[in-house]
Amino acid sequence: MIEAMLLTALFIYGIAIAISAYRIIAGPSLPDRVVALDMIGVMLVSSIAIISVLQGTKAYLEVILILAILAFISTIAFSKYIERGVIIERKRDN
Amino acid sequence: MSTLNIAIIFPFIAAIVIPFLYNKIRKLHIGWFAMLVSFVLFIYFARYVPRIANGETFANTINWIPSYGINFTAYLDGLSLILALLITGVGTLVILYSIFYLSSKESLGRFYTYLLFFMGAMLGVVLSDNIMVLYVFWELTSISSFLLIAFWYQRKRSRDGAKKSLLITVSGGFGMLIGFIMLYIMTGTWSIREIISMAGSFTDHALFIPAMLLLLLGAFTKSAQFPFHIWLPDAMEAPTPVSAYLHSATMVKAGIYLVARFTPIFGGESIWFWLVTGVGLLTLFWGSFSAVRQTDLKAMLAYSTVSQLGMIMSMFGIGSAALHFGNSTVSVVYTQATFAALFHLVNHSTFKGALFMVVGIVDHEVGTRDLRRLGGLVTLMPITFTIAMIGSFSMAGLPPFNGFLSKEMFFTAVLTIGEAGIFSLDTWGTLLPVIAWVASIFTFVYSMIIVFQTFFGPYKEERLEHPAHEPPVGMLIAPGILALLVIGIFFFPNVLGDYILTPAMMGIFPSLPAADLSVPISAWHGFRSMELWMTIGVIIFGFALYKTRKKWAFVYKLFPEKWSFNSFYSYSLEKLEEHSTTITNSYMTGYLRDYMVYIYLFFIVAIGGTIIYTGVYAFDISGNSSVSEFEWILVLVMIIAGISVLFAKSRLTAILLNSILGYGVATFFVIFRAPDLALTQIIVETVTTVLFLVAYYFLPEWKKEDVPRKSRNVNLIISISVGIVFTVIALTVQSGKLFESISGYFENSYELAGGKNIVNSILGDFRAFDTMLEVVVLLIAGIGVYSIIKLKAKKEDESVEDQ
Amino acid sequence: MNNILVMPMVIPVMVGILLIFLRPYIKAQRWISFSTMIVNAGIAVYLLNRIQTEGVLRLDFGGWEPPFGILFVADSFSIILVLTTSIVTAICLLYAFSSVGKEHENMFFYSFINFLIAGINGSFLTGDLFNLYVCFEIMLLASYVLVALGGKKRQLSESIKYVVINIVSSWIFLIAIAYLYGTVGTLNLAHLSERIAESGQTPLLTVISIVFLTVFALKSGLLLYFWLPGSYSVPSTAVAALFGALLTKVGIYAMIRVFTLLFYHEQSITHTLIGILAGLTLIGGSIGAVAYKDIRQIIAYNVVIAVGFILVGLAVATPIAMEGSIYYLIHDMIVKALLFLLAGTMITVTGEYRIDYMSGLIRNYPLFGWIFFIVMLSLAGVPPLSGFIGKVLVGHGAIEAGSYILLALAFISSIFVLYSLLRVFLNSFWGETIISKEDKVPMKNGWLIPCVLLTIGTIVLGLGAEPLAVYVEDAANTLMNPQIYIDAVLKD
Amino acid sequence: MNVKEIIEFIAALLMLIGAIMAMISAIGIIRFPDVYTRSHAGTKSSTLAVLLTLTGAFLHFAVEQGFYSVRLLLGIVFVFLTAPVAGHLITRAAYSAGVKMADSTVEDELKDVFENREEDKGK
Amino acid sequence: METLITILAGVLVTVATYLILSKSLIRVILGTAILSHAAHLLIMSMGSGLKNGSVPILDEGIGPPVDALPQALILTSIVISFAVTALSLVLAYRTYQETGTDKLDELRGIKHE
């Protein structure tokens, strides 16, 4: 039963991801898409947690961490790109 | 090391020495040194005459590439000797002549280097037993000829002439090379003597005829046989001594030598007979016919040479029939044609050499060779005239000059061969004497033109560069000697015959008894001989045609210039370049998309074609692992995201979608039990995204692709096909695994490499080398990026760029 | 222990790395790089002779037994190529010293060259398919940088095409490896050969072999040579020479290796296809070589022709033809380097690219002109220069195998080679001299000496073909008898 | 049912609830009218989902393998730390980029400040 | 699963190919990035079964591990594709900087005759 619950959870996550992906494709604005991608990242974190429970291995715990961190970095980069165009400045004015 | 090999190499060494010597010694004409070389060699070869006449032959081998049986074997027999003597003898005379002909302002060092280089190469051709080495020297003669023709390389005509001769002779040489290789394949040896000893044993081989044809291609191009003769008139751009030496006396005889040399192997074959005889006669006719219309003395001599070479060639062809009858007395009759060929070979060298020198003298003294500007020189240049007359009359076949003798023998040959009853000669045989006779008439005509047009008639000083007078004595010595030979041979032909020609015959017909090969030469065959009447006919008709030549000159207009082989040559080269440019430009568009289309088309056609041809596609999903709903959704999301990239209106959207793909792949790595990969993929994906964003700041936003619908459809079809091919093979592989993977071994990574993470152990230990190199790849990319960004072109560099 | 086997690759790698630290010391960089090549040549000579007595050598990295680890395998074929590469590179480096300029040299130029050579030598030596891919990538990455280094407009726009096309071809390589691994489950070449032979090369394997063919056709410029004329005409002369001499050769090497060691069971499909491609390449190259007046284009298409010619030998697949291909490979590496150096120098001294804008150079630079003349003859296969013996042997093989069309195309193509270069010689070296003695750019010894050395190379290789014969014969023999290679790798 | 099984069940339940919340958040980013409101759903409701799911996983490993994963806790901390920043940054970026707010928006006190800034730039 | 993943890879290949055939340099580079995803999925699917086994970390997994070799190969390949993508992006940037265009049909180079 537990496995069924986990699989269901995973399935639901999958749908959630699919819905978010729709937002990426549909937009309309770029920030919309970034929001959706960020959300996908976070939901993948959860999904991988469930997968590792299902597979019974701790091997993916690093993946979870790394995904959480790098989705964040991605989002920062995208936001900064939208806001300023340049994402790495030589010298910041503030 | 035998002196024979040294004799071949000697001129080469001298050729190398000359430039140095030339720089050191300025006072003495460097030609004297070259002449000494040539003369020494002449004496050297002359000393062989008695022993060769006794039937001896000489051979010596120096190893060159023994692994492939290619060795430098020098072989001297009668046939080689005849040419060696011509090469060195005429060489000596030509150099002597050139010393006075060429002013010391010319680059004499270069000239004599080339000339001696040629002499060595030519000796190599006639003295080599190994056909590969023969080929080596063969090409060297083409090259030296090329260099000599373009001696005045500033002139466009010289360059064009040189180019033409090189292209034609070297191309022919390439064909001949293939022929040689075929011979080797048939016989297993490169040695001519060994091949000859096997003659007859491989005539049924499939390569026999191709080898023969290719060999003849080489011979015909080199000896300026129709239709390859076109290079020879243009080669007249060379300084006159060169024309006299290479393009009449020696190099052009290399092809004839080759035919003679290979007669024992191919002679007796009907194709050989008809090709050699037919092409020879055709050349004879066409050369003499064309010579008449020339207005440039040298061009006239060039066509005359073509014609004469054709005559010699045809005689060798006729003579080859002898081998059809094997070792019988019947065959001896036909060998006389070969004898005549050899005889004329020598004769031609004497009278044509003299004539070229005369033309050179005229050109040198009055500054023109144009027949329309010449005339009346007889009183001003009597000695020159005498030599010219001797040469021309000999060429025309008049007594008491050597040309008469060989011409008579030629008539004999064409007359008798019709009776042989082989090679369909009974039907076509009568044509031979007719062509020979007609050609002789034209020969007579241009010979007369040379004498009368130049030396008689009104003297037009105003149309000459310099007033006419006799040249320095030195210039007359060489042609004078040749003229004396012309007469001397007429009176004592059998000295030549017995000591030189007969031994050469033994080289050509090694299977026939030596005693039967010598032919007594006589000037008088009696009134009943057909040959005499033919000669008389030639003189009568010749004179008539000479006198009326303005009336029938229109004949030449019947063949428009553009139908000539010459125009064909220029036209093809021009069109070749033009079409090449069009063709190459048509597909080398410089547009990446086009190139990618070619590549993908290749991918689809070659691989897809093989799939269909082998019928290999197979799908078997029974071994598949299960698919959970999550995975289905993930796949769908990725597919949709992937396709959406194509429609993304902004590049940022595209990158976001690509991120989905990246994360998706990472998730699949998790699902497929690959934590290391998932980690790497996630980080690399993010860093790549950052990189894209960094670069985007500097790049323009992507606009909608304004591609024509047609090429969009092409792109779509290609993309889908590539995807299909890719997928079909992958699926087939999955259902057709043949072996267990070796990776079971790595499962013991802890015991073997002390690591529990198998992937890491593979990367860090089992396949650490890959990892090490991968680090290098990264490093290259890193510093590469730095270098590419930091190193910018200066503006002035760009200007040359955009040509 | 055969650790010396790895040196031709690892020494350049290490040197390339160290030179990054030696950035300010350009002189040191030059001579270290040069010495590296000389050392490599020495190692190659040593190995070549060891192979004659001990047979094919191997080195298992990390001591992991084949087929599990990665290993280098040295047979005569690969070492001959390593040797030639080292010599040619050393000479091109000499040229680079006085031609690339301080800005380039300061931008890790010599590091990239070393990495390029490391990649090339690694490709020749590796006994592992995936490692071959990695070695290719090293070579390619270095070449990407070298093509673009300098940052001129045309360089950049050509390098972009070069890079993208190579990325795609590397991708095809990768998937080909994946397919093969999926089917036979191993990456070691010898092991692959054994397993493929055991399966009798199933149709599927034949299909996969065509995927490999596609890759190597791209890398070597076999029919898929569109990228070549552009990208070889933009980098600095010394680099172009290295490219012209070496890069396509790696593709050719890989093609020969793969189709003699792995996929030799279905020659009616694979080798026929190679033959067709070689023929088309000869045609396309020949047409291209006479199409343009830009000397860079002319020589680039000459590279293409040589590719076709060498692969005729593979298509024909007789021992003699194989020997011919090997001879021709060596010859072409030397002569193409020379040709590119000459063309580059012509452009430098005249400032022109078109042959009809140059004239009478021989008067100003006589030695230089004669070198060009010799190269022209050598490339056309005129004896006794180096192209001759290879041409004869390939021709021999083609006749034996009855491939008359290929034979004809191969020989006709050499007429085109001759004609294309003859045009250059007649137009640019002969003719009226337009540059006066005062205006002429002085010919640097640094340009001339490398050219002279390579010229000596082509003459010596032609006249002295015999000493090489034993090695070439051994190389061809190993190629034609895969079992020799397999035994060397998989048996102890 | 022993304690272990109960905890395992609870763990699974937490994960399932997390999934459902994520699902609802996802619907949120579809249904909400503008990027600002969507970001509420996107960056935060999903945070809770992650909190629940990772807690579930933590519990699972704790009882199943006796393994108390600091990394999972760290993951939770991480999401809590970063998700709001991400939300903040995206909305800020959207605002800077001039992404329109929904028609139903009633109040924008930032507008004036921003317009001043634009004018400053103009000078 | 294997079939599904292969088809996914095939679709990615199609997309990437289409992108590579386009005019804009950035599209092309993006195409090459997607191409590598496809290759990696393919290599993965070439192992001995995608889910047949546990994580290739001893102690960690239960039962025999999956085929680890393809994973190692992919890792190498990921890093190499990263290097190449970085380099080509920089080239694209420099090309645009020098020539003022990122349209490949305007980057044909010189016209020869």
Next chain:
Amino acid sequence: MPAQFLLNVFIAVLWTLISDEDELKFTTLVMGYLVGICIVFLMHRFFGERFYLSRFFALVKLLFIFNVELFSSTILVLKHILSPKIRIKPGIFKYETDLRGEWEITGLALLLTLTPGSVVIQVTPEGDAVYVHAMDVEESKEMLLRSLGKFERAIMGVTR
């Protein structure tokens, strides 16, 4: 305050030494630390400072408040999402805060943003006010302001 911590560690080590077990055990150290906490708490007035763990307790309190807010507002947002017709009136308002310094401002922003229905969209350059985007200004502004106040106080409990 570091002094308190060092003292605590010292006690823990001492405890371990006193325990004098056969081998080094982590649990013993933890036990010693707990004992130390008690001792330091009793003694902290001697240092004339706050007990160093009081901030910890404040933090726990903050987290608790936050979690309550998180759940309540999440439910609010989810309700909005799931309601058949979304009737929200979003808007941006300015909130001037007494908090100063990067950590305090950041803390407030994080907490506020994490609670659904509100996002900090800008911080003034002076750092004395934040602009908040609220999902439903009309209905929930009051509630938001209340929780903002709670957060402010809780943060100050930790930092000051």
Next chain:
Amino acid sequence: MKINNVILQTVAKIVAFIILTLAVYLFLSGHNSPGGGFIGGLVLASALVLLFVVYDIEKVKNAIPVDFKKLAAFGAFLSVGTGFGSLLFGAPFLSQSFAYFDLPFFGKTELTTVTIFEAGVALVVVGVVVTIILSISEDV
């Protein structure tokens, strides 16, 4: 209105430290669990990327005054150098050796040349990623 980045910068500081720690952890644990030189290096690099994005090049460079090109080269030197190291012991190129030692405090510890090799890998990754990003960003 100037942008006040206080939230981002504050959080980034914390996050960067966590990532750095994680990087070291992943690097060291790679032999027996996911991680290793590549991954450790990549994580480290991404921490730096984060700092570059959040702050600016000058600030980060002042804080970490390293020539990343040389760092990368040094890393490559280490990796390739371990290969040469095995030559000294007459072992085949790139032979890795490992052994277990009983160290005070650490207990039974495995020491292996792979670690040096992987350290080199990690340095290259960090050096290269940063070099690439800086090269483009600094070019104006």
